[in-house]
Amino acid sequence: MSGGHPDGSLMPNAGLVARREYVEKIRSRAFAVATGILIAVAVGAALIPIGLRAVDRGQITRIGVVSSDPAVTARVVDLVSAYLNPVPPGTDSATVRPHYQLSPQMDLASGLAGVHAGRIDSLLEVTIGSDGGLDFTFHGNDGPTSATIQRLQVATFGAAVVEYSQSLPHTGSGPAFHVPSFETQPTDRGSSVAPIDPGAMGSRTLLASILVVVIFITLTVYGMWVATSVASEKTSRVMELLISAATPRQLLVGKVVGVGAAGLTQYLAILVPATIVLALQDPIATALIGPADPGEAPLVGLTLPILLAFGFFILGFLLYAFVYAAAGSLVSRPEDIQQLAMPLSFVSMAGYFAAIFGMTAINSSAVAFLSFVPFFSPYVMLSRVMLGHVDAWEIGLSLALLVAAIAISTWIAARIYGAGVLLYGQRPGFRTFLRVAIRPDGG
């Protein structure tokens, strides 16, 4: 749409679309349920640093993993292992001696036998629910405050999120995210792990990890909301009316802003109670486990970097959401979104892992480089701001690149959307995505 066209301006139509989207989303029951669950999780996560004051770490902890589905077992082994054994960028993973060694086990009985025989130290049992949600049971003698347990909880939560994002909603809002439970079952062998230096795994690293996980969930889940919402407008055929009343750009921006505002509402609903707990950490910690020892790493309260992270977060959402919206416009049925969203999930996951791994080498040039790359910067710059030294100009440059990428992705997404919403009956793959981006009018 050229600037001279009478319908060229974004407002008021983008505003109308955004408002409709927001109200519909906020009013839905699935939204209320998911928000409630996430608030409970966030408050729980905010309490984790307190538990970490009594931390420990083994030389090599051997953990067996077992579930009813070998594929799930393999994925959990990979994801948890990647999280527990971060590889500094630029180093060969083969040369790094892992602290944790994860191995798939045949079944629960042989896994437990392995623990008894001392072949492995402990066993992680994965239970796959009827809705595909994962629950975890830890068989071992580590207490609930051990570092292994704490880190495993974060890692298994990440694994559950990845599994969930792979099986995401086919219609409407879909099933709410099943928050994985994590139980510990004592075995009769002696304690498997030796205590570690309490300052090594600072609460700052943990908080950064949690924020990166939250961003990962947000970009994936809210991005999927956008894609599903676009696709369902195609399914209900209301799209043809919309597109004759408003321009693709107005519809696209309105949709992303509306869903984003709904996501932000949910996010604030989660963040406020969690922040209160974080701010009160020291009093709570003193009450629960006694006063801090001299030399112990301070717990992190509410800091400026968190607010800066928030900015990256919103821009990251915008960037991903426009691409998700374009993907949603190409499918005729919401269940086909998976196929198109998959490459995007990989990009998102790569940023997530880069940020997690980068924490061990936060001042390396590889991490610095990734913190400027638009699809990765929302994750990696967050790690750097939380854990490393960042100059103001670096943050400015990273933000500028992100904003530029958003502008470009909006333009491309509007082209795809304008053509995509009239495509029916095909099962588009990534190639259709590219073809439509290059020549929107078919031909």
Next chain:
Amino acid sequence: MTLVIDGLSKSYGHVVALDQVGFRVEPGDIFGFLGANGAGKTTTMRIVLDILRADSGTVTWRGRPNIDLPRRTFGYLPEERGLYPRMRILDQLVFFAGLYGVPAGQARRDAVGWLERFRVTDLADRRADELSKGNQQKIQFIAAILHDPEVVLMDEPFTGLDPVNVALLRSAFLELAARGKTLIFSSHQMEMVEALAGAIAIIDRGRLVTSGPTGEVRRRAGRPIVRLAVEADPELAWVSSLPGVRLIRPGPHVSELTVEPGTDPQSILRAALARGGVVTCFEIADASLEDVFIELVGRSAGDGSPAGARAAVESAA
């Protein structure tokens, strides 16, 4: 002062959807746009609305290209009906009118007025997925015209409506036309087009077959129809021996015959009388639109099946 569609062509890959389609619609007209399924009606309408761009050709309204016109110039009732399933009817109508620039208060008043007129005020607070098909269609019609567009394009507006609602929609058509609005609609119901449309265009496999005032198209394209009844002779077997005369619709009371150009219809009457029959009915009429359509397209308007298409290809060959 006219909607001029000129030389529209559009291809999807190797499939030619439109090939040099052009016709004119006069302002204030009710215009029938006819064609079998897949003939290119929807593609033409989408190009007029500028939600699709043609490979070549132009659309102008009152001398201005459609791509320079604000979207509120046009109203659209798509063939595939669609509303937000879980949104209240009145909210949806206000939302769509809002996209066309109508202030919420005015949209609400006008929407309630139209709901009253279609006798469905009770639907205002219901969700779209609770509505019957016919009611959804009425709401869809209101959504198309609530912003008072100059040109309304409607894809199959009468399909699925019961006779009472057909009558309501017809009177709405006539009122809009009387207010100077230009209405373009497609339909497979030829009697409806005959009764409402002052002018028509027929399109077949992406090509314009004919266009013009309805009566003129019927006279020009169709052969005259003779309705004939002879006492005590319902079969009229002798008719087929007359040169240039064909029995197309035998009936128990009155039968319909077509007459080749150049053959005088009166010759049938003379032949009947010469045989000593008592003629109880003899009427010469223009071909019906249905006949014209079958004559020009080679199949019935509702028949979009591959078999029908094959028959059309064979008869064209």
